[in-house]
Amino acid sequence: MTELQLLDGCAAITEAALAAGCRFFAGYPMSPFTGLLESMSRRMTQAGGTCVNAESEIEGINMALGASAAGARAATGSCGQGIALMQEAIAEMALNQTPMVVFNMARNQQDYFQCTRGGGWGDYRTLTLAPKDVPEAAEHTQLLFWLAERHRMPVILYGDPVLAQTQVGVRIEPRDHGPLPPRDWVLDGSQGGTGHSRQVWTWAMGKVTDPGPGPDGQWRAMAEKFDRIAASEQRSEAYRTEDADTIVVAFGTAALFVAYVVDELRAEGMRVGLFRPVTLWPFPAAALAEVTRTASRVLVFELNAGQMLDDVRQHVHDRETVGFIGGVSIHESGLTFGPLLDAAPIRERIVSAIDGQAPASRPAGRGGAR
Amino acid sequence: MEQGGVMEREVILSGIGGQGIQLLSKSLALAATMAGRYAMLAADYGGEMRGGPSQASVVIGDAPLRSLPILPSAGAAVLMHHKFSAFALERLRPDGLLVLNTSIVPAGSVGHPGRVAGFPVTALARDLGAPQSAGFVMLGAYVGLTGVVEPEALEQAMRRLLPPYRAQYGDANARAIEAGLTTARDQVTAS
Numbered sequence: 001m002t003e004l005q006l007l008d009g010c011a012a013i014t015e016a017a018l019a020a021g022c023r024f025f026a027g028y029p030m031s032p033f034t035g036l037l038e039s040m041s042r043r044m045t046q047a048g049g050t051c052v053n054a055e056s057e058i059e060g061i062n063m064a065l066g067a068s069a070a071g072a073r074a075a076t077g078s079c080g081q082g083i084a085l086m087q088e089a090i091a092e093m094a095l096n097q098t099p100m101v102v103f104n105m106a107r108n109q110q111d112y113f114q115c116t117r118g119g120g121w122g123d124y125r126t127l128t129l130a131p132k133d134v135p136e137a138a139e140h141t142q143l144l145f146w147l148a149e150r151h152r153m154p155v156i157l158y159g160d161p162v163l164a165q166t167q168v169g170v171r172i173e174p175r176d177h178g179p180l181p182p183r184d185w186v187l188d189g190s191q192g193g194t195g196h197s198r199q200v201w202t203w204a205m206g207k208v209t210d211p212g213p214g215p216d217g218q219w220r221a222m223a224e225k226f227d228r229i230a231a232s233e234q235r236s237e238a239y240r241t242e243d244a245d246t247i248v249v250a251f252g253t254a255a256l257f258v259a260y261v262v263d264e265l266r267a268e269g270m271r272v273g274l275f276r277p278v279t280l281w282p283f284p285a286a287a288l289a290e291v292t293r294t295a296s297r298v299l300v301f302e303l304n305a306g307q308m309l310d311d312v313r314q315h316v317h318d319r320e321t322v323g324f325i326g327g328v329s330i331h332e333s334g335l336t337f338g339p340l341l342d343a344a345p346i347r348e349r350i351v352s353a354i355d356g357q358a359p360a361s362r363p364a365g366r367g368g369a370r
Numbered sequence: 371m372e373q374g375g376v377m378e379r380e381v382i383l384s385g386i387g388g389q390g391i392q393l394l395s396k397s398l399a400l401a402a403t404m405a406g407r408y409a410m411l412a413a414d415y416g417g418e419m420r421g422g423p424s425q426a427s428v429v430i431g432d433a434p435l436r437s438l439p440i441l442p443s444a445g446a447a448v449l450m451h452h453k454f455s456a457f458a459l460e461r462l463r464p465d466g467l468l469v470l471n472t473s474i475v476p477a478g479s480v481g482h483p484g485r486v487a488g489f490p491v492t493a494l495a496r497d498l499g500a501p502q503s504a505g506f507v508m509l510g511a512y513v514g515l516t517g518v519v520e521p522e523a524l525e526q527a528m529r530r531l532l533p534p535y536r537a538q539y540g541d542a543n544a545r546a547i548e549a550g551l552t553t554a555r556d557q558v559t560a561s
Contacts, residue, residue, distance in 0.1 A: 004403055004406060004408070005403070006396075006399055006400050006403040006409060006411070133439075135434065162412075162439050162440070165412075165413070166410065166411070166412045166439040167396070167399060167409075167410065167411040167412075167413075168408075168409070168410050168411075168435070169402075169403045169407070169408040169409045169410070169434075169435075253439075256438065256439075257438055257440075260436075260438050260442070341440065342440050342442070343438060343440075343442035344442065
């Protein structure tokens, strides 16, 4: 077994990325992502890789795009505000099939739509994992490098300030997720000298001598590919849901707090469980439908005005059972969560929803969290 | 707190910027980690270098931890200063241990139904000729009362965490840890 190390989320992700073979990282500082850029800058050169403090998020992701197209395991990141700037490059990579890992070390949970819908153009999706704690973030990091290359697509780790900054004893074990397809797409010059250059292009128009699939063929193929991924890569966790009549749906750090409250309420005899989407896209639709089949109440807890709520309402067994108990809660600095991320207020909201308040079909308390 | 049959020990250290709360808590968490135990450290501090809020929660256990990074409750609180101590005092369990720096926090000024221990650590550190090491006297006293980590591991962790330009304070900090341990043991024996 590898050594137990006391690492914050950023340092644990860095070690896991290196274990997964990441050798290029570029980004622009922005709290709490800055911690990841700092730890990458310390460790990447020691591992023989390259870390660039770019002039902006746009340069950062496009440097990483170039490195990835040339065959390096590459990654970038920011918090939601900076990832907003990266949307064009993310869409291009999704459609021209360049692997990339994007770390959204966010300030809160308000980037759910950004991660799962994206803001670029075209029929694309970004596979997104939302770890609940530091050890899981390290596992997810290695899995994401594998998924990015397996599906040749940009993928996202959705973190937050608690994940970024909490220091935890972890062991970074190298993980083998299985064989990957041949890397014949890499523009590394190894097939040069034939007189035939190659191109990676989002429109796949090809050349006169080799017309390629063209935009219609390319984008149909991409749509089919994202359908396949949506069907095959759903991940979720159901915690104490077997006989639960109330199921709380939460992701990331918020789900860790909900699980704690579920244990407390179970100890008092209340039949409460937690459903946690581990992949935010693809949303674990089938598992949610199954787990909520017998529940009389499905409560969505997320630290935003109600974003995942849309996906829950779309895939839950019975939409009439859905209520919203999350809300906006931001620290006065703007850099981290406000007081709603705490066991006591979460417990209060679950209990008052169970105590007779009818499930709201519209988000109750939108923006009104403490 | 016992969760799923596994013992996890939580402490909230609270003080003001400049008292070393962050170095103390990291030394404690690292000492446990170096001994092969699981630790968690969740820190919270203001933007000011001196005088602002500074606090940290440390949890130590023998298995991967289940405690939340924002502790709902804690078995111990260590107050280097009474300013900004509301978070620690609100979450300290009634039967928990409260350790006070009585050089600054008057004993008896904080109501707590459980065990309260007070040490004039600022004065003790001044007597050692190391006023900057008052926090390590406090940490030594806390470890002396609870035995949560081995004193030797604590000293090693402290030395590992000092940046090279502060390495000259290692010996003074080690003496401070020792003084805190001795004082706490004397108090335990006397009571």
